Amino acid sequence: MKQYLGALALAATMMSIGAPAAAQLLVGQTSGFTGAAAAGVKENTDGAKLYIDWVNAQGGVHGQSVQLVSLDDKFDPALSAENAKTLIVEKRVLAMFLGRGTPHAQALLPLLAEHRVPMIAPSTGAMALHKPVQPYVFNVRATYQREAERMIRHLSLVSVDRIAVLQVDDSFGADAVQGAMAGFDGIGKSPVMLEKFDRSKPDFSQLAPQVAKSGAQAVLFIGSSGAVAEGTMALRKAGSAAQVVTLSNNAASGFIRLMGDYGRGTIVSQVFPYERSIASPLVKEALELAKARQLDGVSPAMMEGFAAAKVLVEGLRRAGPNPTRERLLAALNGMNRYDIGGMEVSYSMTDHTGLDFADLSIIGSDGKFHR
CATH class of the missing domain: 3.40.50.2300 (Response regulator)
Structure with a gap:
């Protein structure tokens, strides 16, 4: 009987290897999926999902999948705050992630402080989220x-x-x-x-x-x-x-x-390297995952989401098998020179900027960005 049970356990273990992880790590997002910024929001989120989906397919983080719970705030700061309260209080998400807009991010600050919830990679370069340091905001892009x-x-x-x-x-x-x-x-x-x-x-x-x-x-x-x-x-x-x-x-x-x-x-x-340059390890990785999904390529907005997701996943990994909001905050504050692909992200108690890369592009006659 013991041998039979042992064989069953071994079989179950073998079946779990490489299988998609169960959805357990909840991450909240409120952003303008409709409204004036909808085009960029969709591409930001598509880029993030490109990496998150790949991580989940590999078994997730410590055997748990990352589930992005997204709500549409119609690019309205007041609705952003309402959505965030739902996600933080009712859904009990570990972190807020990749919201779009400066007044929208600022509307969330009191909630973050009240519930001690980190907000990772807000899609805004507002200086108010960099200096003075906002203890619950972890930026992954340069300032406007x-x-x-x-x-x-x-x-x-x-x-x-x-x-x-x-x-x-x-x-x-x-x-x-x-x-x-x-x-x-x-x-x-x-x-x-x-x-x-x-x-x-x-x-x-x-x-x-x-x-x-x-x-x-x-x-x-x-x-x-x-x-x-x-x-x-x-x-x-x-x-x-x-x-x-x-x-x-x-x-x-x-x-x-x-x-x-x-x-x-x-x-x-x-604020990220040229999205068609395979000389950038970050871009090369994104392009390979996009190709596997039969996508034509990635846009700059997708690269922002992709980089943001890498930071999110690494923070969750460092927070351990049973992450809490407090453990995730500590993990992020201890992140030093983490290489996301030719670009290093660092945070400390006195600096939450993350990256400071800036470049210029021009829209060509082919309807694409060129540098």
């Missing part, structure tokens, strides 16, 4: 301020000095414009025009003619993909041929589709 400053300096280097800035009137716009102004200070110039537009109902009927009249050579658009696409069309109709430049929140294939015929030549900042 660094992107905007680099953009202004780049334009100056190619002799583009008459630059207009159009910013969404919210915390994201206020944050990113600080980087742009630092860039202007660095080149000893001022914007020929600096104006805000409404977040929920952007109206460029008055702004676009003003840009055309200003003689701006370039326009830095700080806003969601839908607003930038709408604003670019308004510019062209107003007779402005100004170079359009925007930040990495619009580094998605969906943004290119929204821009349509107006997309070609648009400069978009990037």
Whole structure:
């Protein structure tokens, strides 16, 4: 009888090897799957799932699968907070993950502190999530301020000095414009025009003619993909041929589709290596997993999600076989020079930036980003 039971145990063990893990590690996500940022949100999440699904297929983390519980906040900060409360209090998720938007992430901060829940890889480069250090926020991308400053300096280097800035009137716009102004200070110039537009109902009927009249050579658009696409069309109709430049929140294939015929030549900042460069181990890994899923490739937004998922999974692994929110927090704070594929992520009690990579790309005639 003992031999029979032993044989059964051995058979069960052999069957479990390589089998998908049971869904046990709950991770919460609230993001705008509908609304102005839907295109980028989908690609962020697709990139994260590319890695999470692969990890689960290999047996998960300590034999437990990672389950991403996603709720649509329609790109509304108030709904973000409601969703997060549901995920944290009712679903008892271990962490929040990959939400989109600056005011949306800020709306979650009180909940994170109250329940001591880490938020990993918010899809925003808001400086307010970097300095001062937010103890429950672990960033996996550079700041918008660094992107905007680099953009202004780049334009100056190619002799583009008459630059207009159009910013969404919210915390994201206020944050990113600080980087742009630092860039202007660095080149000893001022914007020929600096104006805000409404977040929920952007109206460029008055702004676009003003840009055309200003003689701006370039326009830095700080806003969601839908607003930038709408604003670019308004510019062209107003007779402005100004170079359009925007930040990495619009580094998605969906943004290119929204821009349509107006997309070609648009400069978009990037916070991860070139998504078609196999010289980057991180990109090479993502491309191989995408190919196995019969996908054509990955977008910059997918790369952000992919990198975020690698950090999430490593944090869960370091938190041990029975992870809690406290153990995950400790594991993340102890992460030092973790190589996600040619890029090292480090956190400590005094620094939660993670990565500080920034680059520029341009949309080509083929409807793809090029560097």
